[in-house]
Amino acid sequence: MLALVLPLLAGCATLxxxxxxxxxxxxxxxxxxxxxxxxxxxxxxxxxxxxxxxxTVYIEGDGLAWLSRSEVSLDPTPREAMGLALAAADPSPNVVYLARPCQFTARAKNPTCGIPYWTGKRFAPEVIAAMGQAVDQVAAQVPGQKINLVGYSGGGAVAVLVAAGRKDVASIRTVAGNLDHAEVNRLAKVSPLSGSLNTIDVAPQVAKIPQIHFSGAVDTTVPPVIAERFRQAAGSSCVVVRTVPGASHETGWRERWRELLREVPGCV
Incomplete structure (x- = not known):
């Protein structure tokens, strides 16, 4: 069985x-x-x-992890970079996009990279620690200011896991966020992500951070029930879920993002 859900399968390799x-x-x-x-x-x-x-820090999704249901990719760099497209649509003065480990960076500059880091270990403790260090460097550019985290797909998992270890996060937004990879993989009937942290386990730790989790109404990769499971695990009025009509895992987001950004996370 495969070791992950397949949010993005390969298309044209010439892009x-x-x-x-x-x-x-x-x-x-x-x-x-x-x-x-x-x-x-x-x-x-x-x-x-x-x-x-x-x-506002945007975190990319899992990218091109697999070329087919049975062939792993040798380069997880996303074809369309949805997380980057969302960042580009954000009119805020301070916007930073973080690619995930091994995306967009030449292997010669990144010798630690290997297939496990975009398959079973994509949310490993060392991955989350590295992303947290990157957010530290972003925070240093805006001294004393708060951080807003946005994550797409698997980047939503990373955003929440990073937030769980910080005190400067003002809000979290996820888009089609994989907030419980064990349940996502169970529903897809594929093997669990061995070596990865599971975001739903830290739901109580981030429960007081204002957050909105957007799900696509027709998303069959990370269905809306996943965000609802996370909300229930957090047990907090600060955690809001929104189901977006017509949106799938990969479509219906970039053209609506400015509108969705108007929904400001808050605690009731």
Whole structure:
């Protein structure tokens, strides 16, 4: 059995994924940079225009983890980079996009990278620690300001896991977020992610952080029941779930994102 859910299967392999990302980021002033963490080198796109205001950090999904249901990808860099597209649609002055480990960064610069880090260990403790270090570096650019975290798909899991270890997170938003990979994989009848932390286990730790979890009404990869399970596990009025009509796992988000951003997380 496979060791993960397959949110993105391969399509045309000829797309220049780096050029596609640059084409999304460049027109809105998001500049490509490299962030060194332990043990990964991460690619980011950032726009910091006002250090006196909070920063919103977008975390990418799982990317091109598999070429087919039986063949793993040798490069998890996403074809369409939905997390980056959402970041590009955000008009806020301070926006930073974090690619996941091993995405967009040449293997020669990232020798730690290996297939386990985009399959069974995609949410491993060392992955979450590295993403947390990257957020530390982002926070240093806006001293004293709060962090808003946004995660797409598996990036939603990372956002919550990172938030569980921080004191400066003002809000969390997830889009089609995999907030319980054990249940997602059970529903898909595939093997569990061995070596990965499960986001739902930290729901009580982040329960007081205002958050909205958006699910697509026709998402069959991470169905809306997953966000609802997370809300119940958190047991907090700060955790809100929204089901977006017509949205699937990969469609219906970028064109609506500015509108959805108007929904401000809060505690009732």
């Amino acid at each position: 220049d994924r780096d050029a596609n990302a640059d084409g999304i980021a460049g027109p809105v002033g998001l500049k490509r940079m490299i962030v060194k963490t332990d043990p990964f080198v991460l690619t980011t796109f950032a726009r910091i225009r006002d250090p006196g205001q909070p920063v």
